Amino acid sequence: MKFFLDTADLKEIEEAASWGALAGVTTNPTLYARIGGKLADFHAHIKRICDIVDGPVSAESVAMTRDEIIRDGRELASIAPNVVVKIPAMVEGLAACRALADEGIRVNMTLCFTVPQAILAARAGARYISPFVGRFDDISEDGIAQLSDVVTAINNYDFSESTVAGEQIEIIAASIRSANHVTQAALMGADIATVPFATLKKCIQHPLTDRGLEAFLKDWEKVQ
Numbered sequence: 149m150k151f152f153l154d155t156a157d158l159k160e161i162e163e164a165a166s167w168g169a170l171a172g173v174t175t176n177p178t179l180y181a182r183i184g185g186k187l188a189d190f191h192a193h194i195k196r197i198c199d200i201v202d203g204p205v206s207a208e209s210v211a212m213t214r215d216e217i218i219r220d221g222r223e224l225a226s227i228a229p230n231v232v233v234k235i236p237a238m239v240e241g242l243a244a245c246r247a248l249a250d251e252g253i254r255v256n257m258t259l260c261f262t263v264p265q266a267i268l269a270a271r272a273g274a275r276y277i278s279p280f281v282g283r284f285d286d287i288s289e290d291g292i293a294q295l296s297d298v299v300t301a302i303n304n305y306d307f308s309e310s311t312v313a314g315e316q317i318e319i320i321a322a323s324i325r326s327a328n329h330v331t332q333a334a335l336m337g338a339d340i341a342t343v344p345f346a347t348l349k350k351c352i353q354h355p356l357t358d359r360g361l362e363a364f365l366k367d368w369e370k371v372q
C-alpha cells in the first residue's frame with residue numbers, strides 16, 4: 149500500500165514528505181478552502197504541491213458539464229506532469245473522464261461509494277478510483293465493507309485497455325479517519341490510502357513503542 153496525504157496544506161505536505169514515505173497528495177475543494185485558498189491562486193498552489201511531492205497530485209474540477217470538466221481537466225493537467233485530474237462520479241464526470249483519458253490525462257474518480265460507480269469509472273478510463281470510507285461510517289454504514297467490495301470487484305477484471313498507457317488502475321481508500329481504517333484497507337489490498345496529516349502521524353505512533361523506547365533509553369543510561 150502507498151500513502152498519499154489528503155490535504156492542501158503546504159506545511160503538512162513538506163513535513164510528511166520529509167518522512168520519506170509519502171507517495172502522493174490528494175486535494176479537494178473543501179481542503180483548499182480550509183487553508184484559506186483563493187480561486188485566483190489555485191493553479192499556482194497545485195504547482196507548489198507538485199514541486200514538493202514526487203508523485204501524483206490530485207486536483208479537483210468543480211465543473212458540472214462534460215465540456216467544462218474537460219476544459220478544466222486540460223488546464224489542471226498542464227500545471228505539472230504529476231497532476232491527476234479529480235472528477236466526481238457522475239454522468240458528466242464519466243464522459244469527461246473518457247475524453248481526458250483518451251488524451252493521455254490521468255483521472256482520479258472521486259466521491260465513489262458503490263461497486264457500479266467504481267466499475268463505470270474504470271470502464272471510462274479512470275487511472276485512480278477513490279471509494280470513501282469515513283462518510284459511510286458517518287451515516288452508520290460499514291465503510292470498510294463497502295471499500296472491500298470495490299477492491300474485490302475491480303480486481304476481478306483487467307481494465308488496462310481502458311486506462312492511459314494501459315496502466316493498472318489503483319484504488320485509493322479515501323475519507324480515512326483512523327489508523328484502523330488504514331489497517332483494514334491494507335489487509336484487503338487497497339493500493340493507496342489517502343490520509344489526513346493527523347491520522348498519518350497516528351499511524352506511526354503506538355503506546356508500546358513509546359514504552360519500549362523509554363525503557364531502552366533508561367537502560368542505555370546504565371551503560372554510560
Ligand code: G3P
Binds near residue numbers: 282
Ligand atoms: O479527498 C477525499 C476524501 O478523502 C475526503 O475525506 O474526511 O472529508 O470524508 P472526508
